Amino acid sequence: MGSDGGPVIPNFGHGDSCVTGDHTFCWGWVQDHWGDTLGPALWQHVELTVIAVVIGFAIAFPLALLAHRYRRLEQPFGALSALVYTVPSLALFQILVPFTGITWTTVEIALVGYTLVILFPNIVTGLRSAPDEVIEAARGMGLTRLQVLMRVELPLALPAIVGGLRIAVVSTVAIATIAATLLPKGLGYPIFLALKEPTPFKTEIYSAGLLSIALAIGADLLLVALRRVAVPWTRAAR
Amino acid sequence: MIVADAANLHTFVEAFRFIGDNPHFLLTKTLEQIELSGAALGIALLAALPLGVVLGHFHRGSGIAIGASIVGRGLPSIVLIAAFLTILGIGFVNNMVALAVLGSGPILTNAYDAVAGVDRDTVEAARGMGMTRAQILGRVELPLAIPLLFTGIRVAAVTIVATAPIAAIAGGGGLGDIIVNQASYRLEGVLGASFCVMALSAVVFVGLAGLQFAVTPRGLRSTSLGEVPTRKEQL
Numbered sequence: 265m266g267s268d269g270g271p272v273i274p275n276f277g278h279g280d281s282c283v284t285g286d287h288t289f290c291w292g293w294v295q296d297h298w299g300d301t302l303g304p305a306l307w308q309h310v311e312l313t314v315i316a317v318v319i320g321f322a323i324a325f326p327l328a329l330l331a332h333r334y335r336r337l338e339q340p341f342g343a344l345s346a347l348v349y350t351v352p353s354l355a356l357f358q359i360l361v362p363f364t365g366i367t368w369t370t371v372e373i374a375l376v377g378y379t380l381v382i383l384f385p386n387i388v389t390g391l392r393s394a395p396d397e398v399i400e401a402a403r404g405m406g407l408t409r410l411q412v413l414m415r416v417e418l419p420l421a422l423p424a425i426v427g428g429l430r431i432a433v434v435s436t437v438a439i440a441t442i443a444a445t446l447l448p449k450g451l452g453y454p455i456f457l458a459l460k461e462p463t464p465f466k467t468e469i470y471s472a473g474l475l476s477i478a479l480a481i482g483a484d485l486l487l488v489a490l491r492r493v494a495v496p497w498t499r500a501a502r
Numbered sequence: 503m504i505v506a507d508a509a510n511l512h513t514f515v516e517a518f519r520f521i522g523d524n525p526h527f528l529l530t531k532t533l534e535q536i537e538l539s540g541a542a543l544g545i546a547l548l549a550a551l552p553l554g555v556v557l558g559h560f561h562r563g564s565g566i567a568i569g570a571s572i573v574g575r576g577l578p579s580i581v582l583i584a585a586f587l588t589i590l591g592i593g594f595v596n597n598m599v600a601l602a603v604l605g606s607g608p609i610l611t612n613a614y615d616a617v618a619g620v621d622r623d624t625v626e627a628a629r630g631m632g633m634t635r636a637q638i639l640g641r642v643e644l645p646l647a648i649p650l651l652f653t654g655i656r657v658a659a660v661t662i663v664a665t666a667p668i669a670a671i672a673g674g675g676g677l678g679d680i681i682v683n684q685a686s687y688r689l690e691g692v693l694g695a696s697f698c699v700m701a702l703s704a705v706v707f708v709g710l711a712g713l714q715f716a717v718t719p720r721g722l723r724s725t726s727l728g729e730v731p732t733r734k735e736q737l
Contacts, residue, residue: 350707352664354681355696361689362510434576441578442668445682455584459671466588473581480576 283467290467301454301468306475309450312440313483315372317432320379327380328387329413338388345381353378353442361446371443378439379432386428390421419495426491430484437480451476517693528677528698535676535702538594539663542601546658550606554613554654558647559639567614570607579604579665587672597669604665605658612654616647645719652717656710663703667695677702 282290294302331338356374364370394417402416444452451472458468521528550570557563583600590596620643628642644651670678680687680695687695715723 346707347704350660350664350700350703352667352696352699352703354667354678355699358681358689358692358696359700362513362693431575438576438578441580444580445671452578452580455580456671459584459587464584464587464592469581469584469588473578473585476578476581477576484576 286463286466288466289470293467294471297468302471302475305449305451305454305472306479309437309440309476309479312371312375312443312450313433313436313479316375316436316440317379317429319372320376320383320432321429323376324380324383324387328384328391331384331388332391332417341384345384348377349381351377353439354445357443357446366446368447368449371440371447371449375436375439375443379436382432382435383428386431387421387425390424390428391417393424394420422495423491426487426494430487433483433487434480437476437483441476451479513689513693516690517697520687520690520694521697524694528695531675531677531679531695532698532702535663535666535678535699538597538669538674538676539601539659539666541598542662542666543605543659545598545602546605546609546662547655549602550610551613551651551655554610555617555639555644555647555651558614558617558619559635559643561618564614564618567611570614571611575607577604577607579668580671583669583672583674592673594674597666597672597674601662601665601669605662608654608657608661610654612657613647613651616650616654617643619650620646646722649714649718649722652710652714656707656714659710660703660707663706664699667699 280290280292283293327341331341353374356377357370360370360373364373398416398420399412402412407415440450441452441455443450444456447453454468454472458465458472554567557566579600582603583597586596586600586603590599617639624642624646625638628638633641666674666676667678667681668674670676670682677695677699681692681699684692
């Protein structure tokens with residue numbers, strides 16, 4: 265594919281032969297457009313993800329404590345969250361539009377919904393993981409319910425909670441790319457732009473795609489490191 | 503929380519009117535989407551299920567299983583679709599392959615976990631009774647693996663059906679065509695199609711839950727169909 269006679273690629277940057285010819289990967293384009301396209305998109309993606317996971321955790325944690333305390337609540341919560349899980353992100357973003365408009369809020373509500381679905385069952389499972397004998401022993405030593413929760417159940421639940429956070433972060437990074445169907449934000453947006461061209465612009469697809477994958481892996485590694493600090497006793501078990 | 507005003511809620515009424523006015527069009531689009539999803543799920547099953555079961559039986563390649571789970575969750579669908587599009591071109595095949603890759607993640611991981619996770623003592627007992635490898639796999643490991651294994655298939659099916667609309671961005675057809683084309687169908691059309699997409703994935707989810715219950719050996723049946731299937735992280 266040359267610039268003569270081949271498909272016309274609209275003006276991406278300076279239009280050197282690599283870009284106009286839509287070669288597999290144009291490092292020059294990435295350098296030229298880091299400042300105006302890729303960099304901001306990456307930052308927006310981080311913002312979308314962090315806000316969603318933090319809010320999701322802030323909601324899921326008390327709910328999980330409730331479900332742990334009152335076991336009867338777990339089934340309804342679980343069924344509800346399973347239902348949310350089946351709602352396709354593309355549809356959920358649109359369905360929220362009449363309520364919150366084409367806004368950052370709409371995107372975050374949807375993303376928070378998906379993190380809840382992942383975090384809630386993981387936290388509940390974690391809280392359950394304390395063996396009965398351990399809890400009996402703690403009670404026998406005269407610990408109150410609250411003390412058992414704070415000193416026995418929560419520390420033992422930490423690995424599962426961090427595990428849930430890992431899945432939530434990685435999934436949110438993936439789902440946030442779809443947010444670009446609604447808002448021109450995040451790493452999904454450059455990909456959508458590239459797909460809208462008469463011939464999809466490869467460099468833009470690959471660079472934004474690789475960035476989103478790198479972001480997911482980076483966030484995951486960060487949480488693994490966090491777990492090492494928070495729960496050093498599981499290191500030997502691995 | 504922002505409260506929707508009457509004008510906004512009216513859009514929902516319009517959306518249902520859109521569904522009522524265009525049943526044929528929506529049905530065609532839904533069928534397109536089912537065709538794409540079905541083909542993708544079929545390929546994912548053929549590729550990932552035997553591999554996961556065999557790897558699980560021999561307790562080999564847990565790295566592959568973990569990697570597959572990361573692919574299933576962490577790879578943004580749009581990145582997969584766009585990347586395959588640059589290789590395979592716009593159209594059905596590209597989307598089918600991308601969705602199949604997405605779906606093989608949970609199938610492979612769960613098939614591996616399910617078979618490899620069967621109680622060692624049970625397998626030893628079966629071997630002690632003189633069962634061959636094939637008999638152990640067919641009569642002990644697979645029946646015990648069915649709940650978890652089928653959960654993987656269910657997750658894959660829902661993932662594929664829920665992701666298929668995104669394929670519309672890459673010329674995949676289906677209900678996504680309407681959702682990503684607000685200029686032609688306006689918000690009510692977009693919402694109407696979104697409701698159809700939701701209904702379709704809910705039907706797949708519930709239908710497969712029922713099927714799962716039916717194929718699970720009686721002794722292994724649990725009552726909770728609403729549990730969210732997530733891969734247990736290695737602690």
